[in-house]
Amino acid sequence: MAELKYMSGFGNEFTSEDPRCPGALPEGQNNPQVCSYGLYAEQLSGSAFTCPRSTNKRSWLYRILPSVHHKPFAPVFQENLTHNWDEVDPEPNQLRWLPFHIPHAVDKKMDFVEGLHTICGAGEPKSRNGIAVHIYICNTSMIDKSFYNSDGDFLIVPQQGKLLIITEFGKMLVEPNEICVIQQGMHFSVEVFGETRGYVLEVFGAHFELPDLGPIGANGLANPRDFLVPVAWYEDRQVPGGFTVISKFQGKLFAAEQDSSPFNVVAWHGNYMPYKYNLENFMVINAVAFDHADPSIFTVLTAKSTRPGVAIADFVIFPPRWGVANRTFRPPYYHRNCMSEFMGLIKGHYEAKEEGFLPGGASLHSIMTPHGPDADCFEKASKAELRPERVAENTMSFMFESSLSMAVTKWGLKTCNRLDKSYYKCWEPLKRHFNPNWKPSGK
Missing domain, CATH: 2.60.120.10 (Jelly Rolls)
Known part of the structure; x- marks a missing residue:
């Protein structure tokens, strides 16, 4: 197996050629009459030809046979x-x-x-x-x-x-x-x-x-x-x-x-x-005063829609971080959202549902479907001493969030036999804490 090497950068223009064939990349033009080493030139376009330069995506591949040969x-x-x-x-x-x-x-x-x-x-x-x-x-x-x-x-x-x-x-x-x-x-x-x-x-x-x-x-x-x-x-x-x-x-x-x-591409260049x-390279931004910041601060990648600020899909992670917010219920708040939220767990224990939400499993909270911490998490977090603490240590969970209302397949609901039909029960023990005679402490 060839040694694995990488070049870094996002959205940049790159050039690369297999070291076994130096000079395989043409100089000065993309499609010479005769390519070096008898290669074929082939363009792979990821956008319309006339997209603005900032969004135009294409790469030129120099290959032993073109992909049309099948x-x-x-x-x-x-x-x-x-x-x-x-x-x-x-x-x-x-x-x-x-x-x-x-x-x-x-x-x-x-x-x-x-x-x-x-x-x-x-x-x-x-x-x-x-x-x-x-x-x-x-x-x-x-x-x-x-x-x-x-x-x-x-x-x-x-x-x-x-x-x-x-x-x-x-x-x-x-x-x-x-x-x-x-x-x-x-x-x-x-x-x-x-x-x-x-x-x-x-x-x-x-x-x-x-x-x-x-x-x-x-x-x-x-x-x-x-x-x-x-x-x-x-x-x-x-x-x-x-x-x-x-x-x-x-x-x-x-x-x-x-x-x-x-897999016969000897050299390529493009974006x-x-x-x-x-x-692990994600640089977390988080609340350092009070309240729970929206999960959008954990967005790694986004696929934008035509509406400004609204994504077809966001890829969001919840990595290890410090929790320091004062006077705050620190786990995710109870929530209804105009987005669909599909979550998965790569490793560890998700803070809002340590039981039942397991690595290799998933959850889906559809548009305007209420969700939030289970009853046990709520009780513990409501009584916890608020001091700086590590959150999600040795854990990595993620969310695919979308503005589209997602339907579940027959496999997802029935055939896979992995649907947790008791999921709703994690909220049933939530208690009434309402007291109409409550007064602020010290009064």
């Missing part, structure tokens, strides 16, 4: 990957799932693509507006198989097991507490090292970007220099038995055969590439 696509069976939001009736209740089961390889081999299970979403890829939330559970590497998503971007959040992601741009090793983004149209393959599980946020019609900082100033949250992109790496490999390319197109899966590996980020 046999026709044909539909393939997809078990639990869907964008059909009308399989079951709407579900307005608070939902929580126990950790999703990973099959043993001796019982059923399942690679990353086969292990994609859609749990909820909204919109649809044909109109280029919407999102989907998937769980991946797998135990087998993709062998002579690649995948690309014509519908949108994948933000991948590993929870158990590391992923070696081979892309047209190079390799990325992504471990739990890291994330990666594979943008629309990029070929990739996933190698795993045992039973593996995680979460995927898919967005149609927008790319992820860093949130605006506003009054925070120039520094804070996720810093651009901490995002890493792969260095060019290629394989010139014939596959006599056939290499399978899977395309996700309009929510359906299709397969095409070709006789060589698609449209896969990238990864270590969540």
Whole structure:
């Protein structure tokens, strides 16, 4: 395996070539009449040609064979990957799932693509507006198989097991507490090292970007220099038995055969590439006086809608930090929101629900569905001595938040058999503390 190397920066223009072929990148133009080493030039566009320069995304790939070199696509069976939001009736209740089961390889081999299970979403890829939330559970590497998503971007959040992601741009090793983004149209393959599980946020019609900082100033949250992109790496490999390319197109899966590996890019340059980020590098902004700051201060990446300040999807984390707010109920407040909130737990214990919300599980609080700390958390936090304390130590939870009203799939509600039907009971012990004769202390 080639040594893994990275270049840093978010949204920048990069150049990269495999050191085995120095000079593979052309000088002075993108598409010379004859490329060095007999390569083909191919542009991958992630935006309309006429987008403003600040939002225009494209990369030039210099490859042994162009990606068009394959046999026709044909539909393939997809078990639990869907964008059909009308399989079951709407579900307005608070939902929580126990950790999703990973099959043993001796019982059923399942690679990353086969292990994609859609749990909820909204919109649809044909109109280029919407999102989907998937769980991946797998135990087998993709062998002579690649995948690309014509519908949108994948933000991948590993929870158990590391992923070696081979892309047209190079390799990325992504471990739990890291994330990666594979943008629309990029070929990739996933190698795993045992039973593996995680979460995927898919967005149609927008790319992820860093949130605006506003009054925070120039520094804070996720810093651009901490995002890493792969260095060019290629394989010139014939596959006599056939290499399978899977395309996700309009929510359906299709397969095409070709006789060589698609990971044959010798050099590339541009600003449209896969990238990864270590969540430990997030610089937390928090309240230091009183009250509980809105969770938007923990936004790592956002996919903006056409409405200013409103996201198709935000990726938000709740990392280890100090809690110092005075005169404040410090856990998350009781809340009804005009956004959908899907939460997952990578590791540790979430402060507002230490029982039941487990690593590898999830919860969904839909638009205007009330939620908040369980009864035990409320009682403890109401009586706690307010001194500086570490919050979420050795814990990492996250939220996919969306302005869209997400529907839950049949798999999420019924087939997966991981739905915690007793979730609502965590609020039943909440007590009445109302006293109409209450007077402030000292009066």
